[in-house]
Amino acid sequence: MSNPISYTTEEIANLLKVSKLTVYDLIKKGELPSYRVGKQMRVDAEDLESYKQRAKGVARASKPIEAYPLLPAASPILTSGARPIIITGQDISLDILARHIERNVSGVRPLRAYSGSMDSLIAMYRGESDIVSTHLLDGDSGEYNLPYIRRVLVSSSYVVVNLLTRWAGMFVQKGNPLNLNSWADLSQPGLKIVNREKGSGARVLLDEQLRLHSIQASELTGYDSEASNHIGVASKVASGEVNVGVGIEKAASIVSNVDFIPLIQERYDLVLMKKPENLHWIEAIIAILQSEDFQNELLAIGGYDLSLTGQLLYES
Numbered sequence: 001m002s003n004p005i006s007y008t009t010e011e012i013a014n015l016l017k018v019s020k021l022t023v024y025d026l027i028k029k030g031e032l033p034s035y036r037v038g039k040q041m042r043v044d045a046e047d048l049e050s051y052k053q054r055a056k057g058v059a060r061a062s063k064p065i066e067a068y069p070l071l072p073a074a075s076p077i078l079t080s081g082a083r084p085i086i087i088t089g090q091d092i093s094l095d096i097l098a099r100h101i102e103r104n105v106s107g108v109r110p111l112r113a114y115s116g117s118m119d120s121l122i123a124m125y126r127g128e129s130d131i132v133s134t135h136l137l138d139g140d141s142g143e144y145n146l147p148y149i150r151r152v153l154v155s156s157s158y159v160v161v162n163l164l165t166r167w168a169g170m171f172v173q174k175g176n177p178l179n180l181n182s183w184a185d186l187s188q189p190g191l192k193i194v195n196r197e198k199g200s201g202a203r204v205l206l207d208e209q210l211r212l213h214s215i216q217a218s219e220l221t222g223y224d225s226e227a228s229n230h231i232g233v234a235s236k237v238a239s240g241e242v243n244v245g246v247g248i249e250k251a252a253s254i255v256s257n258v259d260f261i262p263l264i265q266e267r268y269d270l271v272l273m274k275k276p277e278n279l280h281w282i283e284a285i286i287a288i289l290q291s292e293d294f295q296n297e298l299l300a301i302g303g304y305d306l307s308l309t310g311q312l313l314y315e316s
Helices: 009-016 020-028 045-061 092-104 117-125 146-152 183-187 201-212 230-238 249-254 276-290 292-301
Strands: 006-008 035-037 040-044 083-088 108-113 131-134 158-173 193-196 244-248 258-273 312-315
Touching: 006 009, 006 045, 009 020, 009 040, 040 045, 083 092, 083 117, 092 108, 092 158, 092 276, 092 292, 117 131, 117 146, 117 201, 117 258, 146 158, 146 312, 158 230, 158 249, 158 276, 183 201, 193 201, 193 230, 201 244, 201 258, 230 244, 230 249, 230 258, 244 249, 249 258, 258 276, 276 292
Parallel strands: 083 108, 083 131, 193 244
Antiparallel strands: 006 040, 035 040, 131 258, 158 244, 158 258, 158 312
């Protein structure tokens, strides 16, 4: 007997821990069969399970990526000799970059993996990813990313290029009833928080700010409660389940009934593993980042500072 359950695109995105844009892209490519019920797109549970099994097949055929189970299903490009390159991270800008790579860079097929900054760097060290995104604050130096990259990618050859800059800070309930305006305000008694998973940039940002402001994590109710993405954190704040969470401005613009307190501009960088066989697509990707077409697409979304986009920050 067939499974009668079906899902909306939003439910699919939550189940797979991807953006709704990625779900729509899978539907558009025919990799995830769908149908309309009124104005709403739906996907049957059986079709979702079939997609996941195909995706697992692609993952087994390439390098093992234990932290990233969500890879696109097989396509004709993969079977025509194009080499898959793994791009890790959760920001929608990475989905846009992947589409530009697919259209403009020959010989490669971008595959998206959704994982936090630290896990992504560790995967790169293990040889399990080719391009990782990272937004990790070193509280002592005030520097983003490079201190962590140097520590993790020991004896590796890589380039670091900026993708974008964006505001990070706190999600608070509409109207900010508890008057939370700084990191120091997290010491306010009785606060309930929702956290991100270990290794994520938002989790590192929170931990560094707690350390710098001499606030014990054990003092925060809900510190061990985790959401897997920025929208999940903002949604829990908006629902009143918690008082505060750490995340990015973009999520606050998507979730209603939540205010955003901007506290730090974080540099969101890409790390590209530098090998002789990678040099042609590294140059092509940097050209994409610097292109007017790519930047205009990000500007249309809003909320990003592109003043450093495409700039080479470090090369080992």
